[in-house]
Amino acid sequence: xxxxxxxxxxxxxxxTICAMVATLMQALDSTIANVALPYMQGSLSxxxxxxxxxxxxxxxxxxxxxxxxGWLASRFGxxxxxxxxxxxxxxxxxxxxxxxxxxxxxxxxILQGMFGAALVPLSQTTMLNLxxxxxxxxxxxxxxxxxxxxxxxxxxxxxxxxxxYNWRWVFFVNLPFGLGAIAGLALFLPRTEPREGLxxxxxxxxxxxxxxxGLQLALDRGETLDWFxxxxxxxxxxxxxxxxxxxxxHMCTGKRPLIAPAVFKDRNLSVGLVVMFSVGMVLLAxxxxxxxxxxxxxxxxxxxxxxxxxxxxxxxxxxxxxxxRLVNKVDPRILMAMGILVLAWSLYQMxxxxxxxxxTQMIVNTMIQGAGLGFVxxxxxxxxxxxxxxxxxxxxxxxINLTRNIGSAVGISVTEALLTRNGQxxxxxxxxxxxxLNRAFAAxxxxxxxxxxxxxxxQMLNLLVNNQSQIIAYGDDFMLMMLTSLPMLLLLPLMxxxxxxxxxxxxxxx
Numbered sequence: 001x002x003x004x005x006x007x008x009x010x011x012x013x014x015x016t017i018c019a020m021v022a023t024l025m026q027a028l029d030s031t032i033a034n035v036a037l038p039y040m041q042g043s044l045s046x047x048x049x050x051x052x053x054x055x056x057x058x059x060x061x062x063x064x065x066x067x068x069x070g071w072l073a074s075r076f077g078x079x080x081x082x083x084x085x086x087x088x089x090x091x092x093x094x095x096x097x098x099x100x101x102x103x104x105x106x107x108x109x110i111l112q113g114m115f116g117a118a119l120v121p122l123s124q125t126t127m128l129n130l131x132x133x134x135x136x137x138x139x140x141x142x143x144x145x146x147x148x149x150x151x152x153x154x155x156x157x158x159x160x161x162x163x164x165y166n167w168r169w170v171f172f173v174n175l176p177f178g179l180g181a182i183a184g185l186a187l188f189l190p191r192t193e194p195r196e197g198l199x200x201x202x203x204x205x206x207x208x209x210x211x212x213x214g215l216q217l218a219l220d221r222g223e224t225l226d227w228f229x230x231x232x233x234x235x236x237x238x239x240x241x242x243x244x245x246x247x248x249x250h251m252c253t254g255k256r257p258l259i260a261p262a263v264f265k266d267r268n269l270s271v272g273l274v275v276m277f278s279v280g281m282v283l284l285a286x287x288x289x290x291x292x293x294x295x296x297x298x299x300x301x302x303x304x305x306x307x308x309x310x311x312x313x314x315x316x317x318x319x320x321x322x323x324x325r326l327v328n329k330v331d332p333r334i335l336m337a338m339g340i341l342v343l344a345w346s347l348y349q350m351x352x353x354x355x356x357x358x359x360t361q362m363i364v365n366t367m368i369q370g371a372g373l374g375f376v377x378x379x380x381x382x383x384x385x386x387x388x389x390x391x392x393x394x395x396x397x398x399x400i401n402l403t404r405n406i407g408s409a410v411g412i413s414v415t416e417a418l419l420t421r422n423g424q425x426x427x428x429x430x431x432x433x434x435x436x437l438n439r440a441f442a443a444x445x446x447x448x449x450x451x452x453x454x455x456x457x458x459q460m461l462n463l464l465v466n467n468q469s470q471i472i473a474y475g476d477d478f479m480l481m482m483l484t485s486l487p488m489l490l491l492l493p494l495m496x497x498x499x500x501x502x503x504x505x506x507x508x509x510x
Contacts, residue, residue, distance in 0.1 A: 011188040012130055018184035019123035020143055021177050022086055026119040029093070029112070029174070030059065030284075032154040036167035043167070044102045052220065057106045059409060060216040061113030064209045066402040068258060069118045070395030071200060073125070077192040078394070082122045082185055088115030090178030097171035121397040126189070128385060128393055134328055140381040141324025144374075159305075204250050204258035211243025215406070219413035223420065263392045263399065271494045272384030273403045275336075278488050279376055280407025282343065282481050285415045286369070287312075293474055297355050297467065308362055315367035319374025332379030333492045339375025340488050346372060347482035351475040355467075376488070383495050411484075415477045422476045426469035 033040075033054060041051040073081050092112035099105040124143060131139040161169040218236035225233050251257040264270050287309070294305035323335055346369035353362075381400075388396050 014184050014188050015130060016127065016139070016142060018181040018189075019126045021181040022082075022119045022185075023123045023143060025089065025174050025177055025181075026062075026116040028154045028157065029116065029171075030062075030154065032158040032161075032170050033058075033167075036158050036162045036170050039162055039167040040105070044099070044105060046102045050102055053102075053106050054109055056216065056220045058109040058113040058116075059405070060213055061110045062117040063212045063216060063402065063405050063409075065114045065117035066121065066398050066405065067208050067212075068200075068205055069121045069398040070392075071198065071258060072118065073122065073394045074195050075198045075200075077194040078122060078125065079185070079189050079192050080194070081118060082126070082189065083182060085115050085118040085122065086178060086182050086185065089119060090174055090182070093171045093174040093178070097168040120401045121394065124381075124397040124401070125394045128397070129390075137327030137378065137382050138324040140327075141320040141378050144320050144377050144381060199256060201250075201254065201256060201258040204247055204254065207243050207246035207250060208258065209243070211240050211247055212406075214238075214240030214243055216409055219409050222413065223417050227417070259395055259399065260392065263388070263395050266388045266392070266396075268387050268495050269384050269396050269400070271491050272380055273400060275376075275380055275488050275491055276384075276400050276403045277407035277410075278484055279373065279380070280404035281411030281414075281484050282347075283373060283404075283411075284408040285411030286347070286478075286481055288412050289415055289419070289474060289477055290366070293353075297470060297474070299355070308359060309366065311363045312366040312370040315370030316374040316377075317370075319371035320378050323375050323378040327379050327382050331497055332383040333495060333497060335379040336376050336383075336492055337489055339372045339377075339379075340485055341372075343369060343372030343376065344482050344485045347478050347485065350478040351482070353475070353478075354471055383497055387496060411481075415480065418480065419473050419477055423466075423469050423473035426472045427465055430465045430469055 037051050037054065040046070040054060044051070069081075076084075089112060092108050092115055095108040096105060096112060099108055127139045127143045128136065157173075158170050161167075161173060214236045218233050218240060221230075221236065222233050227233055228237070247258075251259055251261055290309055290312075291305060294300045294308055298305075300308065319339070323339075326335060346365050349365050384400060385393065385396060
């Protein structure tokens, strides 16, 4: 049970640092291995399809184990669950680093995802409980840096570790931070009493697991298997739909469901879940698009591409700190609206990017985009939990993080699928005009060199057409992300806000 008190918790700053480290570790590992996949592929003797399971297994396991975090925290105590999860995540990170085969790597990544699933919601609950309503904006800004900046800087850090050492250090880097966070939380985090006698909702957990696993597998496998032209993808989609249907029906009719229906009665949190889904789509999808755009179209080296992407994280951090200070002085909905408009503007600018765009323009644009995300994320965290009771706080944090992860998975899959599809469509459209009958080929000697009636000209022309079609396809994806962010504005008036919110637990622990 939560304890209503206004007495500051001893060593609150140290607890905050440890909670933020735990959050950053989990957030980094969602993307840090991306750039190391080609190196893992060679070391583990895996094909391209097989090596992607290193990412899929982690994301799927983390998504499934996020939902029961609220029950686990109540049954075993927040502190105990936090320490076990952090220790398990650190140990499995080391096991991933020493894996000698693909099967070992996938198994250890599944375990790493299972242990890591609880880290973000538990750290967020800890921060919400430690700080008063007046201090919560700043607290969420500090905590949010790990959640938002981790996935953005993950590819950059992973690229440097892989280039300077080898891909195994992508996992070994967690050891010192994990040990430090475990020691700090074990010494200073207040102990919480477990609630004996709580029964686990196995049916609800099984239905939700089937839904999440089916959805994640369908999204990951769809692009390579031609989506619903594949029996496997159809089966996974049917299982996903059936799992979610059974879970919702059971949640509404069961006596003690895995997730209490009361959590959805809070309008702020319910609207916040929808907004967070959109934020999740944009957050990782744009990062996933930027990396290949810079390397394949911009022809930037890996290290340079990482440096160009880094300012996005800097903009996010700066905006988070600013929003954390303003959130108690300005209506959070106004800050969110400003962030959404800034985000949409930056995405619109990216729809016109070509390889000729300057590095300065890219850095400024991505930094502004990061600032827009920061101004949405922090006020959303504050207002989403402003009216939610302390007893439902852990379930609420688990749900909002689960929604963000699902949004990220959907965003990445949709943008990658459209990138491939639109690239092929644009290639056929442009190639239709590039025939030997086109008089433009006689306009100059340079144009004549591209004449498709010659072998050399056909090859050069195909490369040029492919490059132009990819530029258009990337622009279409950035436009889709812009259109995804704008509807968030329509949801803001549905959220309630009081300038002086009621007192909430300061030292409460679920």
